Amino acid sequence: MTTSSAGAAGGAGVADRTGGPGAAALLRGFLSGGLVGAALACFVVGPVTDRMNLLGAGAGLIAANILLLAIPKAVRRRSAPARPGPRRALARIESRRALSSESGDIPVEFVLTVAPDDASAYRAKFTQSINLVDIPDYKPAGIVVVEYRPDQLWKVQIVTEPDAAWARRAREEVVDSAPASTLATMPTEGCGFCLLMLVGLLLGAAAVVFAFRGDLFDDDGTSGSPNVTSTTTSTTSSTVRITGDVMLMPGQMRGAAEQLIALMGTDKATELSIDEDFMSVAAPKPADPGLVDSFRFRDGKVEATGPHGTRRPDEPLIDLRALPYDRMLFLVVEAKAALGLTPETWHMSFHRAPDTGELEIIVTVGDSYGGASLRADAEGNVVERSPRR
CATH class of the missing domain: 3.10.450 (Nuclear Transport Factor 2; Chain: A,)
Known part of the structure; x- marks a missing residue:
């Protein structure tokens, strides 16, 4: 049996897992925000001050912003080397978490250790839709075949039907877990980029408003602006009953049980039943285990429904946290x-x-x-x- 080593190198040899903004990107973010803020202000100030030429100026600023963002990207794309195609590798499932879905295919969030044949192993986190009946095939510590891109390591997808050679490797080979520090993430512009873009937007809008402040504001208060009457619209809230197979949503049964445990003060029950949209539990009182109360989960809420009866000291209990x-x-x-x-x-x-x-x-x-x-x-x-x- 061949072993694919994943952890020894600690991720050496796998480059560009993360990225951050450079000075040029930060400057572009600030200028882009300024252009957008000034354009939006032009679209507002123009009609208010009857200066319709500001609408054209705003459209020009939007066009300038598009060029500001598109030209550097086009230059980088032209000068960049040809991108390598997707490659296949074995991977170890570190964890999985099913997300909510109303169809037969459930989005599942995976964390895998990907072990390329020609580079150090690393971790990747991604979401892939898996058919409900196939989820048990993807257990933690299981070995699967994946496709990844060497230049974008965070882009990983499980190959659900690999060819015979890869399927044999997945059955026979072992992949060790890579350190959590090797997790590949998509490069982002970061908080600095967003902050500078916001500052630029505010300054751009302020510059246009300041330039036309004389037309926007009338100090003596005698302008012909119409009076504005403030009205309040009230809404009536109501409880909406959730119907259908609510308890079959991934994680719903366990989540409902945890909410009931928190309300009951114990994770042991004398009775338990589950239907399409609710869960009922009878549990001994923590202060007096001989007395039993009833509880229910429905419509996302838990409630005590009253006394249920008594129990013998030797009556076996159901461990709610141990259920499959x-x-x-x-x-x-x-x-x-x-x-x-x-x-x-x-x-x-x-x-x-x-x-x-x-x-x-x-x-x-x-x-x-x-x-x-x-x-x-x-x-x-x-x-x-x-x-x-």
């Missing part, structure tokens, strides 16, 4: 797709197996004609399917 939330999402997806019906509702409950006492996850789906279910263990592995007959 990522797998639970896929259990619902599988139940909706593979149990022989077109589901209109789904429900997830948690029980103890009568023979072993181990925690089980039951997912039930239903339509107007009945229901079907599947049973999984505490790790989220399906152990029984009960389709509609």
